[in-house]
Amino acid sequence: MDINTTKKLNNGVEIPYLGFGTLRSKDDEETVNAIRWAIEAGYRHIDTAGAYGNEKSVGLGIRQSGIERKKLFVTTKLRKEDMLPGEQMKGFENSLNLLQLDYVDLYLIHWPVEGKTLKSWKALEDIYESKRARAIGVCNFTERHFVELFRNAKITPAVNQIELHPHLSLQSLVAYCEKQGIACEAWSPLGGDGGKLLDDPVLKKIAEKYSKSVAQVILRWDLQKGIITIPKSTHEARIVANANLYDFELSADDMKAIDDLDRDPRRFGRDPNTMCF
Numbered sequence: 353m354d355i356n357t358t359k360k361l362n363n364g365v366e367i368p369y370l371g372f373g374t375l376r377s378k379d380d381e382e383t384v385n386a387i388r389w390a391i392e393a394g395y396r397h398i399d400t401a402g403a404y405g406n407e408k409s410v411g412l413g414i415r416q417s418g419i420e421r422k423k424l425f426v427t428t429k430l431r432k433e434d435m436l437p438g439e440q441m442k443g444f445e446n447s448l449n450l451l452q453l454d455y456v457d458l459y460l461i462h463w464p465v466e467g468k469t470l471k472s473w474k475a476l477e478d479i480y481e482s483k484r485a486r487a488i489g490v491c492n493f494t495e496r497h498f499v500e501l502f503r504n505a506k507i508t509p510a511v512n513q514i515e516l517h518p519h520l521s522l523q524s525l526v527a528y529c530e531k532q533g534i535a536c537e538a539w540s541p542l543g544g545d546g547g548k549l550l551d552d553p554v555l556k557k558i559a560e561k562y563s564k565s566v567a568q569v570i571l572r573w574d575l576q577k578g579i580i581t582i583p584k585s586t587h588e589a590r591i592v593a594n595a596n597l598y599d600f601e602l603s604a605d606d607m608k609a610i611d612d613l614d615r616d617p618r619r620f621g622r623d624p625n626t627m628c629f
């Protein structure tokens with residue numbers, strides 16, 4: 353396994369397991385630099401969203417890096433505000449314009465929204481068929497949301513991007529998604545704003561044992577579980593360190609010790625269980 357290792361999605365498209373997250377990154381020079389640093393450090397998967405308001409800077413960072421477009425895997429997401437008839441396509445096109453790209457690798461519904469998700473999925477299917485998104489998927493779906501979606505969907509989502517970290521490992525949702533052929537991606541893998549998991553005493557002890565940081569241990573745990581992960585940082589040294597995950601392997605006992613930290617429902621973001629179609 354290395355930074356280029358990919359997971360094959362249910363339509364054959366390959367997604368790098370390690371991505372670069374931009375949740376809470378602003379639309380400014382700092383984000384442009386962060387994207388450039390990430391690409392220089394070897395990340396080939398960049399995650400943004402219409403709702404983050406930073407697509408322009410993400411696109412600029414990509415262009416400034418000079419990387420060939422087809423060597424990158426770029427994800428963005430449909431905003432809740434654009435989940436209205438006729439607006440979904442405009443929302444998607446707006447994202448492409450801001451990113452200055454003519455296609456994305458993955459386009460996701462950002463949140464399930466009551467009364468709007470099924471029709472929005474149809475719009476994503478149209479986008480996929482127009483070949484402007486190489487794969488389509490969802491975020492923050494629970495099993496119940498999938499059951500509802502499957503009644504109407506032509507295409508099974510390729511990805512479910514969810515809040516997932518050692519305090520919220522969602523093992524049964526991950527197992528369900530695996531059974532359905534849906535890849536799970538972890539957002540806020542380090543505990544969101546300020547990295548709230550980085551002072552967990554059990555993780556600290558494990559990190560000391562491997563002479564790694566807590567962030568590296570968490571990200572390695574994701575990779576060994578087969579979870580795609582998208583840590584965010586705007587600091588160059590952290591961006592580099594968070595990609596330095598391939599010279600150690602967590603033992604089965606340490607993987608279990610981290611699994612045992614699950615404290616569901618310890619969430620740092622909103623709870624999709626209380627949101628419905």
Ligand code: A2P
Nearest residue numbers: 540541542543544545546547567583584585586
């Ligand atoms: P910063 O951007 O200032 O580096 P997430 O869990 O959503 O990926 O967020 C990670 C949070 O932890 C961000 O607030 C980020 O802040 C911080 N962070 C990312 N990598 C590291 C690291 N290696 N060490 C300490 N903090 C980190």
